[in-house]
Amino acid sequence: MAAHEDTIAGLAAALAARKLSSVEVTTATLDRIERAQQSLNAFVTIDRDGALAQAKAADAARARGDAGALAGVPIAHKDVLMTAGLTTTCGSRMLAKFVAPYDAFVVERLRRAGTVLVGKTNMDEFAMGSSNETSYFGTVKNPWNTAMVPGGSSGGSAAAVAARLVPGSTGTDTGGSIRQPAALTGICGLKPTYGVCSRYGLIAFASSLDTPGPFARTAEDCALMLNAMAGHDPRDSTSLDRPAEDYTREIAKPASGKPLAGLRIGLPREYFGDGLDAEVAAAIDAALATFRALGATTVDIELPAVKLSVPVYYVIAPAEASSNLSRFDGVRYGHRAAQYDGLADMYRRSRAEGFGAEVKRRILVGTYVLSHGYYDAYYLKAQKVRRLIADDFRRAFAQCDVMMGATTPGVAFPFGAKSADPVAMYLNDIFTIAGNLTGTPAISIPCGFTRAGLPIGLQIQGDYFSEARILDVAHRFQQASDWHARAPRDCAASEPRR
Amino acid sequence: MSLTLQDIERIAWLARIEIDAREAADVHAKLTSIFTMIDALDAIDTSGIEPMSHAQDMTTPLRDDRVTESDRRADFQRVAPATEDGLYLVPRVIE
The missing domain is CATH 3.90.1300.10 (Amidase signature (AS) domain)
Structure with missing residues (x-):
């Protein structure tokens, strides 16, 4: 080799x-x-x-x-x-x-x-x-x-x-x-x-x-x-x-012979719904058959709040990003605009030139949800729903040892296919975001290919510290x-x- | 909730990011679609739910109050856009 x-x-x-x-x-x-x-x-x-x-x-x-x-x-x-x-x-x-x-x-x-x-x-x-x-x-x-x-x-x-x-x-x-x-x-x-x-x-x-x-x-x-x-x-x-x-x-x-005997695999209903590509779904089913052959059993579970993980994430992550990325002001490190009129203008132009469109969008979303009058409606609300998602995970791991499903709803897509529509792009992460909101570990491993030869990922999620x-x-x-x-x-x- | 172009200009000012009129229109359209998605949270009953700010719900650990950092000013200022005599240079703010 x-x-x-x-x-x-x-x-x-x-x-x-x-x-x-x-x-x-x-x-x-x-x-x-x-x-x-x-x-x-x-x-x-x-x-x-x-x-x-x-x-x-x-x-x-x-x-x-x-x-x-x-x-x-x-x-x-x-x-x-x-x-x-x-x-x-x-x-x-x-x-x-x-x-x-x-x-x-x-x-x-x-x-x-x-x-x-x-x-x-x-x-x-x-x-x-x-x-x-x-x-x-x-x-x-x-x-x-x-x-x-x-x-x-x-x-x-x-x-x-x-x-x-x-x-x-x-x-x-x-x-x-x-x-x-x-x-x-x-x-x-x-x-x-x-x-x-x-x-x-x-x-x-x-x-x-x-x-x-x-x-x-x-x-x-x-x-x-x-x-x-x-x-x-x-x-x-x-x-x-x-x-x-x-x-x-x-x-x-x-x-x-049965190295996974006793393993209870939770199958969240929400991970197998509409929007899951048929070839991806078939590969996940085949992988589950392999796990059963290795001795594992499967149990149907529900994570009702997980469907909210994308909206929760797109409040919390931009909020934190808008705060974290405020450090890039053209003073201590990073890009500084060549031309400006005073300090405030230097910040604004350096940041306008230094950041790309998606980064600016997220900073603006974050700035808005943290701004006066909107904090409770967005940021605090999202933190509360984050708790509901974590509660779903806690209940799920009382019923199973790991959860499995597709890592992504579809496979690799062509350049430009989703770049004009941020929300379509964000939905790619619908199965992965809850792991971050809860802080629990997860791995994606290859479990098949589409007929067009593109890889399919299986996500295995566990409770805290189950790496x-x-x-x-x-x-x-x-x-x-x-x-x-x-x-x-x-x-x-x-x-x-x- | 519906965002106006004036909202976009106000947020951009708060975020200290210059955006021109053409960019503002694009940002307005994309933020509107993002907030339409986010508005799904409105329908959820969260009364009595404690906000979750952190994955581990841990308290901030405290360390002993002693100096552990060495003086690395020269290293850190090497990456700065403009410095002089160990100071960061910015445009004049007081006339």
């Missing part, structure tokens, strides 16, 4: 056995990223020199015998995560030239585990979008069909893993921004419980919802990434101080299926020699 086809677990083992060096893997990775850049545009920054220096250091650590668990494994970070000394753009003109002065917590933790940072991935501007069409640096293409969107907002990180450019990457999920692109590109994306991964150094969008998490091709690799990323960080006041967990502990247990269980459920499915092993046509194949 070529190194780029290998998983994180496989590469880490090969590096530990000294069958290959990190410099070899990293060089090949950088070459593939550069070759795929024109067709996919998955990266905003490629750091060849920095990556090779880290690879040499990883090889030296291996030789000394003090290497971290993921030493030498190349990964990419979403460009919303601060990387010391490296441009961190957030997909925006506002931060196009911003060189981060420090590392985000999860970046720091993955460095400590020995990973090699090869570059920063493209994304929807300030993580606001579901198609990667709002990036200042151009759209990312879906490796399965480059006429289709990769999903968003972490579209570059998802496309890079799907195209076998890197074995793993980071994303952030505020309303589905890890799970939705994972579904649309046929890979795994995990949104952990809110508070498990520190938000320090994650450029804030909606602070009560923003959650860093991993992308990889297997659930096992997501568990290995999460082992490195999770942990308490006093610099984030919402980071949880809990004993460290080994997220591979369930996966590591030997499999029996190890969710990852194990996903892993057992992947032991019994090969959807995760399917690869798109190679977007980074070497050019033919002339």
